[in-house]
Amino acid sequence: xxxxxxxFNGGLHLDGHKHMSMxxxxxxxxxxxxxxxxxQQHIGAPAEPVVAxxxxxxxxxxxxxxxxxxxxxxxxxxxxxxxxxxERPVPHPSGLPSExxxxxxxxxxxxxxxxxxxxxxxxxxxALRNVIRDAGIVGLGGAGFPTFIKLNPGPDNVVETLIxxxxxxEPYITCDAMLMQEHPRRIIxxxxxxxxxxxxxxxxxxxxxxxxxxxxxxVNALHEHESEFIDIVQIPTLYPTGGxxxxxxVLTGKEIPSNGLPIDIGVVCHNVATAAxxxxxxxxxxxxISRNLTMTGEAxxxxxxxxxxxxxxxxxxxxxxxxxxxxxxxxxxxxPMMGFGISSLDAPVIKTTNCxxxxxxxxxxxQPAMPCIRCGQCADVCPAxxxxxxxxxxxxxxxxxxxxDYNLFDCIECGxxxxxCPSHIPLVQYYRFAKTEIWAMExxxxxxxxARERHEFHQYxxxxxxxxxEERKRMKKELLKKTQGKEDTEADTKQAAIxxxxxxxxxxxxxxxQQKKNVENLSEKQQQALSEVEERRQRSGKAESSNEDxx
Amino acid sequence: xxxxxxxxxxxxxxxxxxxGFASVRFKVEGDPVVxxxxxxxxxxxxxxxxxxxxxxxxxxxxxxxxxxxxxxxxGETVILALADLLGREPKPLNEEHGEHQGxxxxxxxxxxxxxxxxxxxxxPVDAILGxxxxxxxxxxxxxxxCNLCIPPCPVECIHIIPVEEDIKTWCWPAPPAALEQxxxxxxxx
Numbered sequence: 001x002x003x004x005x006x007x008f009n010g011g012l013h014l015d016g017h018k019h020m021s022m023x024x025x026x027x028x029x030x031x032x033x034x035x036x037x038x039x040q041q042h043i044g045a046p047a048e049p050v051v052a053x054x055x056x057x058x059x060x061x062x063x064x065x066x067x068x069x070x071x072x073x074x075x076x077x078x079x080x081x082x083x084x085x086x087e088r089p090v091p092h093p094s095g096l097p098s099e100x101x102x103x104x105x106x107x108x109x110x111x112x113x114x115x116x117x118x119x120x121x122x123x124x125x126x127a128l129r130n131v132i133r134d135a136g137i138v139g140l141g142g143a144g145f146p147t148f149i150k151l152n153p154g155p156d157n158v159v160e161t162l163i164x165x166x167x168x169x170e171p172y173i174t175c176d177a178m179l180m181q182e183h184p185r186r187i188i189x190x191x192x193x194x195x196x197x198x199x200x201x202x203x204x205x206x207x208x209x210x211x212x213x214x215x216x217x218x219v220n221a222l223h224e225h226e227s228e229f230i231d232i233v234q235i236p237t238l239y240p241t242g243g244x245x246x247x248x249x250v251l252t253g254k255e256i257p258s259n260g261l262p263i264d265i266g267v268v269c270h271n272v273a274t275a276a277x278x279x280x281x282x283x284x285x286x287x288x289i290s291r292n293l294t295m296t297g298e299a300x301x302x303x304x305x306x307x308x309x310x311x312x313x314x315x316x317x318x319x320x321x322x323x324x325x326x327x328x329x330x331x332x333x334x335x336p337m338m339g340f341g342i343s344s345l346d347a348p349v350i351k352t353t354n355c356x357x358x359x360x361x362x363x364x365x366x367q368p369a370m371p372c373i374r375c376g377q378c379a380d381v382c383p384a385x386x387x388x389x390x391x392x393x394x395x396x397x398x399x400x401x402x403x404x405d406y407n408l409f410d411c412i413e414c415g416x417x418x419x420x421c422p423s424h425i426p427l428v429q430y431y432r433f434a435k436t437e438i439w440a441m442e443x444x445x446x447x448x449x450x451a452r453e454r455h456e457f458h459q460y461x462x463x464x465x466x467x468x469x470e471e472r473k474r475m476k477k478e479l480l481k482k483t484q485g486k487e488d489t490e491a492d493t494k495q496a497a498i499x500x501x502x503x504x505x506x507x508x509x510x511x512x513x514q515q516k517k518n519v520e521n522l523s524e525k526q527q528q529a530l531s532e533v534e535e536r537r538q539r540s541g542k543a544e545s546s547n548e549d550x551x
Numbered sequence: 552x553x554x555x556x557x558x559x560x561x562x563x564x565x566x567x568x569x570x571g572f573a574s575v576r577f578k579v580e581g582d583p584v585v586x587x588x589x590x591x592x593x594x595x596x597x598x599x600x601x602x603x604x605x606x607x608x609x610x611x612x613x614x615x616x617x618x619x620x621x622x623x624x625x626g627e628t629v630i631l632a633l634a635d636l637l638g639r640e641p642k643p644l645n646e647e648h649g650e651h652q653g654x655x656x657x658x659x660x661x662x663x664x665x666x667x668x669x670x671x672x673x674x675p676v677d678a679i680l681g682x683x684x685x686x687x688x689x690x691x692x693x694x695x696x697c698n699l700c701i702p703p704c705p706v707e708c709i710h711i712i713p714v715e716e717d718i719k720t721w722c723w724p725a726p727p728a729a730l731e732q733x734x735x736x737x738x739x740x
Contacts, residue, residue, distance in 0.1 A: 096718050
């Protein structure tokens with residue numbers, strides 16, 4: 001059946017350089033002495049280690065668990081001993097190190113107990129997604145988005161078309177083509193699992209028409225299955241037809257809205273290698289611990305495709321392929337269009353490493369940038385139908401509001417604009433710069449808002465404290481006043497009592513004096529009588545004591 | 552003639568009512584300018600602008616008392632954003648207020664800390680944890696790098712440490728500027 005195809009805007013016919021690495025088979029690699037597994041090999045939150053230094057781990061054992069919904073676990077890719085959990089070089093454009101679990105291999109390559117799933121058809125899609133999540137499967141096309149999330153269409157969405165992306169449009173890279181040649185059955189089985197999880201109505205496998213062998217192998221494998229839901233479609237070779245949005249346009253004629261997802265138009269898109277990994281998980285119970293990887297570039301003696309365990313260092317692989325270090329200008333992870341330079345060859349292969357490209361020296365592409373002449377070639381080739389000149393202009397001027405008005409975030413960084421630019425302006429670098437700056441500004445904004453909130457609360461707290469202090473002072477003063485008043489009255493009563501007592505004493509004294517006065521004004525007779533009494537008293541010797549008594 | 556006047560009057564009344572209705576119905580509660588300025592400022596609350604914090608500085612800018620180039624932590628980005636918002640000419644950062652530096656946080660050397668709580672009182676965002684005669688420590692995520700806690704410390708146990716980039720916060724560098732010197736090209740070889 002001939003499938004109707006559409007076109008996307010622009011695109012480039014590039015020299016593929018694919019024959020270089022197309023060998024008969026995917027080759028194995030000697031087990032390295034050490035593997036270093038970064039906790040962040042996917043989009044989302046880094047995984048959380050569940051092993052400790054000194055632990056012995058088996059091949060396929062989960063060594064770090066997913067720490068969030070958008071996250072993926074990491075599994076030991078061979079058996080051995082955990083010798084460190086620390087910052088090590090990772091393949092990242094920054095060249096910065098990141099947290100890794102380092103395993104010293106024991107050479108036995110001993111698997112953990114594997115639990116294949118016999119009939120996934122009877123499983124609930126959510127249980128199936130959990131199996132795929134626990135196997136650590138992420139998109140192997142390059143972005144590394146956790147696959148189980150993309151296998152969850154949500155309650156309200158119907159998946160009309162499930163697309164398997166085998167376009168592999170970027171020059172030099174052949175790992176997917178080799179996979180399709182060698183394991184077409186795995187891909188189709190994986191696709192059926194995905195179809196079950198998504199309850200998709202129809203499936204398409206898209207292959208660029210320069211991969212004839214892969215196409216034939218897949219068609220043969222499909223014949224064995226006799227599945228009427230699956231179509232294998234050959235699409236014209238045009239870079240970047242393997243981009244998700246571009247592929248959806250080519251196959252369905254529909255455009256994914258800006259800031260939207262394919263599911264918004266009833267489409268889900270996965271890479272062929274992801275499908276093969278899903279098949280391995282279901283059929284063999286194996287988690288994602290290795291992948292096909294293209295070793296290529298003019299500075300490599302024997303370009304080839306390797307099946308590589310995650311955590312194997314770039315240096316180990318380059319040495320295995322006869323790498324000519326002195327002739328190498330730069331080692332890239334990814335293809336020549338979208339890849340980035342690697343600063344440390346100790347960096348390990350991770351889930352998203354599809355290609356290691358060693359570029360030779362004296363390449364003509366490194367010319368100094370000249371001023372933009374407004375020729376408009378960049379806009380002609382832009383597959384996202386953006387205006388690369390405007391984006392360049394505003395990125396250059398750091399006008400990040402304006403650059404977003406021109407839909408910077410719809411840019412897929414395919415590099416077509418920079419490729420055709422007659423002034424050799426590194427346009428994609430400008431867009432990447434602008435994107436990361438905008439993200440940084442957003443992070444700063446969140447942090448600033450948080451700080452403002454905390455500062456406002458701090459001020460509120462200080463004011464409240466001051467108010468409370470003042471209130472307390474006031475209360476204390478009042479209390480003091482009250483108690484003082486009370487003391488005053490108490491003192492008054494005391495004073496009164498004292499005065500009263502003094503008055504009584506005084507009265508008594510006066511009384512006594514009065515009495516004495518009574519004695520003074522006496523007649524002679526009375527005086528005589530008194531003196532007689534006195535005499536008597538003195539005689540009896542009791543004068544003092546009885547004096548008062550007699551009075 | 553009369554018809555024309557009537558028609559025009561009727562139209563004027565109609566549009567007048569329409570505009571009046573629209574001005575009430577679709578009234579936009581614009582952000583007061585102070586809030587807009589405050590939203591641009593980095594909220595370190597460091598006081599390097601010579602105001603007590605970001606909000607007072609925003610108020611001073613809105614009142615026309617302060618220049619837009621007094622915020623060293625915000626640097627060029629903030630100056631450009633303020634210039635854009637207020638329609639003023641962007642100026643280079645006023646060196647009197649300090650230099651724009653990379654992000655930092657403070658760290659308390661717990662061996663030296665005597666637990667005096669002075670830094671806790673100085674922190675504008677309550678990012679220091681501790682109590683009298685207990686060890687203090689900085690909550691790194693909350694620290695804005697204002698360094699206001701450093702002068703009050705009697706034992707100089709608070710140190711500034713730069714915030715290190717990781718692969719999540721790393722930004723692509725700006726590409727080197729294009730060769731825009733035609734004079735050089737014109738010069739005879």
